């Protein structure tokens with residue numbers, strides 16, 4: 001056991017810090033810290049800076065232009081980026097589709113799509129969920145029917161994150177309605193500029209537009225956009241889901257959130273003293289910090305055990321549950337810290353204005369609290385993760 | 399002991415439930431027309447009720463229906479302050495408040511006062527008012543502001559807080575309005591050398607009256623939150639019965655059903671806390687505040703559970719602006735940020751329990 005960073009690790013950390021100090025504009029970091037939506041260009045620009053430094057795809061194999069970093073390095077990078085309030089790396093191409101193509105894509109697909117992901121030529125979104133197929137993903141009903149060298153796609157996807165920015169969507173579609181549920185699903189890459197694709201925004205509880213409905217009517221998709229084999233899509237989907245979950249522990253985000261709470265609570269006064277000195281508040285803060293210290297180590301332990309670019313399985317479910325609980329607890333503490341100033345609705349427009357009135361004083365803390373209720377719902381809900389964890393320990397029998 | 403409502407109280411409840419069934423977010427004019435505000439005041443003050451239970455009945459129904467009208471701030475708190483402080487010359491004003499003809503806003507909290515009622519920096523020297531009030535609910539619709547200002551003592555002293563009744567268009571007043579999370583509006587109000595007269599001053603030592611009006615507000619807000627939780631929980635039950643995943647309704651998953659059972663248990667706990675606080679509203683200040691703090695603390699804790707669990711059990715749908723659930727969840731959570739949160743009332747309960 002060695003709990004300290006090696007000299008090499010520290011050197012790398014300093015390198016990341018120096019890079020962030022130089023490349024991350026403070027106005028952009030402020031937006032991230034306030035929980036404001038970033039524009040498409042802001043994300044793309046950030047990706048380009050990381051790519052120029054060779055840090056955009058740390059978990060990809062070297063052969064595809066990735067870094068093949070080991071767990072500690074990855075952890076340091078994620079944490080430093082989050083603490084500096086860097087934009088998150090949009091995961092759909094880099095963390096989700098990428099690994100699927102590495103493993104199951106044809107050479108032609110790898111050669112064409114992977115460089116485009118790194119260069120930011122395409123913005124991908126994830127078309128899994130449907131109105132009737134959420135936790136029960138295999139109930140999905142969007143159909144793809146073969147017509148010579150095309151598939152004709154009809155149906156509806158929903159909850160598609162940042163679909164409004166995307167030009168490409170990877171979809172699970174049903175290619176065999178006769179087969180047993182899991183067996184008739186295929187993994188298709190669909191150009192969203194094809195006639196028949198329609199994107200409709202969904203406004204979320206905090207007033208933000210980050211998810212969409214995507215409708216398909218007679219959308220023609222060339223057969224070379226099928227990944228792997230027809231009717232084997234479920235295998236690829238499951239592989240992708242474990243990757244989605246690995247990044248969801250969000251240790252860096254939690255650290256950044258906790259630091260923000262501490263900063264805020266040192267300036268906010270309660271009973272004539274800084275709130276952070278209030279024993280009840282201090283106790284709540286300390287408990288979360290203790291949870292987070294342990295979780296960060298759980299994260300490192302689990303990631304170190306998973307070999308190379310392989311994603312861990314049941315442990316990733318554990319990380320997802322614990323990680324989201326902690327992040328939600330931090331959002332909860334932050335809104336409490338703001339006291340009565342958490343009630344004004346800080347719309348994005350107001351946030352950009354120069355007014356120094358109620359809504360601005362505490363920022364978007366309430367909105368972030370409500371928005372992050374999503375953490376325990378998406379990426380496989382926490383209930384579904386618990387099911388996986390329990391089944392692993394108890395066996396399949398009921 | 400008797401936990402039954404009286405015939406009049408039951409009638410009030412039925413009337414409200416029927417009336418609010420088809421009202422939207424705002425029921426103000428209907429409530430005023432039907433004379434409902436009279437239930438919030440005693441007969442001495444031109445009302446027809448005014449007990450803690452009258453309050454809890456009215457506000458539970460308002461919460462259940464999801465109205466966002468600022469009745470607590472405008473009618474209840476301001477009305478009670480005027481009833482307890484103003485001379486007879488203001489009885490006509492009180493009559494108009496009860497009738498719903500005039501709207502007020504209580505400009506008391508400040509950016510640094512948090513939940514402390516005694517912390518007032520805004521000051522009045524020779525009736526000249528200077529300072530900034532924040533998150534003043536209903537400032538946009540108010541005809542009159544009821545403004546607290548320090549005329550003596552240090553910033554957190556209990557004595558030396560005066561109350562002024564100020565027409566909103568008095569020179570020197572600047573109002574910046576904004577929306578509130580969960581509905582309604584509030585404002586930051588700046589008073590810059592606003593010159594008033596002795597006549598505008600309702601009291602030179604108002605904290606006791608403010609405490610008492612706030613206790614009524616806590617009972618009302620807790621009851622309103624209870625009503626909102628009832629709606630939220632019944633929406634969740636309904637959703638669990640109808641939403642199918644894995645070929646069966648969510649209701650058949652024990653992992654969810656047991657959590658729903660906990661929510662139902664906690665709502666009954668909340669109901670009892672509201673009854674206790676309502677029943678002690680007219681008791682001595684110590685007992686009144688002890689029960690108010692107990693209720694506000696418990697409702698804050700239970701509200702968090704109900705709001706978070708209801709959203710979770712709905713999945714993605716619960717996260718949308720279009721679906722009503724989220725609006726109720728926001729009101730439930732935001733209630734914890736008004737008139738003292740879970741921690742504030744835990745501390746106050748501990749302090750009051752010692753004496």
Ligand SMILES: Cc1cc2nc3c(=O)[nH]c(=O)nc-3n(C[C@H](O)[C@H](O)[C@H](O)COP(=O)(O)OP(=O)(O)OC[C@H]3O[C@@H](n4cnc5c(N)ncnc54)[C@H](O)[C@@H]3O)c2cc1C
Nearest residue numbers: 126128129134135159161374378381383651710711713714
């Ligand atoms: C903000 C946001 C972004 C999203 N982004 C995307 C995206 O980009 N692409 C995409 O494809 N999807 C996305 N999703 C969809 C997400 O994956 C689904 O919301 C999730 O799978 C849950 O499905 P559901 O919403 O239909 O809820 P349901 O499956 O209907 O579940 C409702 C509740 O029942 C519980 N439940 C269900 N089954 C069981 C069971 N067997 N035992 C116990 N409890 C159970 C759930 O945990 C949940 O609490 C997003 C969702 C949100 C909220």
